[in-house]
Amino acid sequence: MKLQHYLGGLEGLPEPLHFEKRVFVEEWEKRIFGIHVAMMGLSNHLGSALPQYPIDEVPTTFKDEWTWASLRTGAEAMNPFDYFKFRYYEKWLGGITQFFIDQGYVTEDELRSRQEELAAAVAPSPPESAPAIDDQVIDYLRKGDSPRRDVAHPKFSVGDRVRITNVPAAAHTRLPGYLRSREGTVERVFEGDYAYFVHTGDGIGDPMPIYIVAFPPEELFGARAEDGPLTIYAELFEAYLEGVQ
Known part of the structure; x- marks a missing residue:
């Protein structure tokens, strides 16, 4: 764990603390939170979690494990200068993005191309309907993930x-x-x-x-x-x- 993740007791930090009380400051932050929750709801580890989920039967292309630990590991791997530069959900976005690149779900070129499309205000294609995936994520939100x-x-x-x-x-x-x-x-x-x-x-x-x-x-x-x-x-x-x- 790097220095930026245990600041307790340190003095002389460069900026004052900001006690923001809103859960989401920007609208896009809600989508990042939703992506993270959906990944947890489709994670392979749910097959052995309590309660058990029929995760092998869910028709999703996401075939990896993703938990809160995965999100935290991604943040802790950040360069300290980037960590202090980015907002809370920007760190989430960085960790999730790097995970998808590392696991081969998307390439950096594909990501860059998509960023250019969005910057040019190209309307995104509507996602295909996936009721079984939606049902699994909703079930996860209702039941949660009880650790062993x-x-x-x-x-x-x-x-x-x-x-x-x-x-x-x-x-x-x-x-x-x-x-x-x-x-x-x-x-x-x-x-x-x-x-x-x-x-x-x-x-x-x-x-x-x-x-x-x-x-x-x-x-x-x-x-x-x-x-x-x-x-x-x-x-x-x-x-x-x-x-x-």
């Missing part, structure tokens, strides 16, 4: 002191950089073991316990921590925790 789960097998209990690991990050991780090697206290143990969408290479993937860990600000930020009764909480997979002797 199991009954809880926690190694730690509420009140235990734990240290956050500093495992090397592969293409994608769910461990924020500013928590690495820090110590906290288990505040809550979730009711079951939960899997992540994919195996990230840093320990998560199969079902495992998830904890809420509490950190005092001075543990994370040292002398820069602000005074006051503040506590920082993080939800973390068990693979990211180790016991403190």
Whole structure:
């Protein structure tokens, strides 16, 4: 995971934060969100998800796996300068576009040609009707995608002191950089073991316990921590925790 994806605790960022409350600022952002949802609704991994979907019977040319992890991996692979230059859904668009190019669904020349057509205001051809595909995506929106789960097998209990690991990050991780090697206290143990969408290479993937860990600000930020009764909480997979002797 690159620097731009764990900015917690850093000072002196070049621009002030903007607390935009609208989900979609521009109309085109709704379409990007829709494309992402449709890809998740047609993803191969749904064949083994709960509830199961008859994904092999859906007549779609999309034959790959696409989850939230895929979207996040694409964003994390961006050049940091591009990451800060683009808007939120522009990053989504970049990741989705690169995925389609890498997987051979479209070439860069085809994409460039289509961009020129749109710039010239050429009306796009209406899409062919695909009711079976529409039905599958609608079914996915109603049922969702429950990750693989199991009954809880926690190694730690509420009140235990734990240290956050500093495992090397592969293409994608769910461990924020500013928590690495820090110590906290288990505040809550979730009711079951939960899997992540994919195996990230840093320990998560199969079902495992998830904890809420509490950190005092001075543990994370040292002398820069602000005074006051503040506590920082993080939800973390068990693979990211180790016991403190």
